[in-house]
Amino acid sequence: MTTHIHPESMPDYLDLNALRKVQLERLRHTVSRCYENVALFRSRMEEAGITPADIGSLEDVHKLPFTEKSDLRDTYPYGLFAAPMAQVVRLHASSGTTGKPIVVGYTKADLDVWSSVMLRSFAATGITHGDVIQNAYGYGLFTGGLGAHYGAERLGATVVPISGGNTERQIMVMKDFGVTGVCCTPSYFVHIIEKIKAGAFGFEDLKVRVGIFGAEPWTCEMRNYIEQESGIRAFDIYGLSEIIGPGVGIECPEQAGLHIFEDHFLMEIVDPQTGEPLPDGEEGELVFTTLTKQAFPMIRYRTHDITSIIKEKCDCGRTIKRIKRIRSRSDDMMIIRGVNVFPSQIEAALLSLRETLPHYQIILTNKGGLDQIDVEVEVMQDLIGDRIREIEEMRKRISHAIENIIGLRVPVHLVEPGAIARSEGKAKRVVDRRNKQGGAQ
Ligand code: DLL
Numbered sequence: 001m002t003t004h005i006h007p008e009s010m011p012d013y014l015d016l017n018a019l020r021k022v023q024l025e026r027l028r029h030t031v032s033r034c035y036e037n038v039a040l041f042r043s044r045m046e047e048a049g050i051t052p053a054d055i056g057s058l059e060d061v062h063k064l065p066f067t068e069k070s071d072l073r074d075t076y077p078y079g080l081f082a083a084p085m086a087q088v089v090r091l092h093a094s095s096g097t098t099g100k101p102i103v104v105g106y107t108k109a110d111l112d113v114w115s116s117v118m119l120r121s122f123a124a125t126g127i128t129h130g131d132v133i134q135n136a137y138g139y140g141l142f143t144g145g146l147g148a149h150y151g152a153e154r155l156g157a158t159v160v161p162i163s164g165g166n167t168e169r170q171i172m173v174m175k176d177f178g179v180t181g182v183c184c185t186p187s188y189f190v191h192i193i194e195k196i197k198a199g200a201f202g203f204e205d206l207k208v209r210v211g212i213f214g215a216e217p218w219t220c221e222m223r224n225y226i227e228q229e230s231g232i233r234a235f236d237i238y239g240l241s242e243i244i245g246p247g248v249g250i251e252c253p254e255q256a257g258l259h260i261f262e263d264h265f266l267m268e269i270v271d272p273q274t275g276e277p278l279p280d281g282e283e284g285e286l287v288f289t290t291l292t293k294q295a296f297p298m299i300r301y302r303t304h305d306i307t308s309i310i311k312e313k314c315d316c317g318r319t320i321k322r323i324k325r326i327r328s329r330s331d332d333m334m335i336i337r338g339v340n341v342f343p344s345q346i347e348a349a350l351l352s353l354r355e356t357l358p359h360y361q362i363i364l365t366n367k368g369g370l371d372q373i374d375v376e377v378e379v380m381q382d383l384i385g386d387r388i389r390e391i392e393e394m395r396k397r398i399s400h401a402i403e404n405i406i407g408l409r410v411p412v413h414l415v416e417p418g419a420i421a422r423s424e425g426k427a428k429r430v431v432d433r434r435n436k437q438g439g440a441q
Helices: 007-013 016-037 039-047 058-063 069-074 108-124 143-155 167-176 186-198 220-230 343-351 388-406
Strands: 088-094 102-107 132-135 158-160 181-184 210-214 233-240 245-251 258-260 265-270 284-290 301-307 334-336 339-341 356-367 370-379 412-415 430-432
Touching: 007 108, 016 039, 016 058, 016 284, 058 265, 069 102, 088 108, 088 143, 102 108, 108 143, 108 245, 132 143, 132 167, 143 158, 143 181, 143 245, 167 186, 181 186, 186 210, 186 220, 186 356, 210 220, 220 233, 220 343, 233 258, 334 370, 339 343, 343 356, 343 370, 343 388, 370 388, 388 412
Parallel strands: 132 158, 132 181, 181 210, 210 233, 356 430, 370 412
Antiparallel strands: 088 102, 233 245, 245 258, 265 284, 284 301, 334 339, 356 370
């Protein structure tokens, strides 16, 4: 292959021995930094009877205690910071489901690493300094906006810092500014597609050729929908505030899993129940230890994201490992009549059919102590006008498609296009009505 490799992307192709050596050196450094500067990490290590000197190999990471999201909440706001505030130049926060957000901090060096991994992310998708990038991730405390912004700028691309929302304006800017790449959540891009299709011009009148989509779970079926409807290539980008923000991993042009920037983030897959490490290839919970973070280093952070490490080498030539696309979050799992059901399974079933639109909601209720779900999905307008019997048949087909994947028959309700709320950021796929039965959402 003669494709140009950006100089900053060279670590993607490191010789594996060299990579593991760099990782070990950085791991030892991070563990010492945490031990010396963060009371919680120190006391956890003392409880486990280990000191930084016990980390002699990469496998020794398994000796270290896990860090949970609750640890971040309990030490709110700055309790896990490992650098003095005088060195912290940026704060971000991620809104939790329960009251207080979690707060993360960055030194100048951390911001440098972040923009570098974001540069490598963009470069991996073929974006170059000649591209015009419309950044529709939210700017503010969310890491998506500024994370993507500085990475694209560092690559030399032209950034349009439009942030999320105001879809009409997004589309105008996309056309008038000659935008070639769009960054936003996949659900928001589906909304943009819908608006473009209803408008005066189509994707053939636009220059957009790539989308960098992430921040929420999405399926291969959703990617197919986006690529077919818009004609662009849709890349999956992964990250989380606790580790750095976007730029922990990205797909390459093979679109066969996300490469993790292993020189900065050490990953493990563990059994979500027991916490035991699992071998490559087995599905479990993704756990990260940061290798270069200064202000907010993380030791064995439990992401609750479910995936597996791909064993095979990627055809793109990168040596850094890949993970499969995130299947779901373990906390998103619903137990319906004894069966584990993930929202992504419902999405895959719905999008396997021609007549459904990628707008759906799963309504979770509780009857007699048992959780149950109803699925609401939009179907194409021209089909709604058809005869009742045909609509009933379609409802059955959708119900069967779901049953084929999750093994359960669940009530399906067909709704008109536009009936389900559109997202401008992370989509809300599951509406939990278990504690307010009968009440409106
Ligand atoms: O969502 C960072 C980000 C911004 C990633 C823009 C990609 C693009 P948080 O708000 O802290 O950070 O949410 C992190 O979102 O643990 C996953 O559950 C989920 N998530 C992020 N990217 C993906 C993805 C940002 N590509 C949480 N696929 C993570 C599936 C994702 N889930």
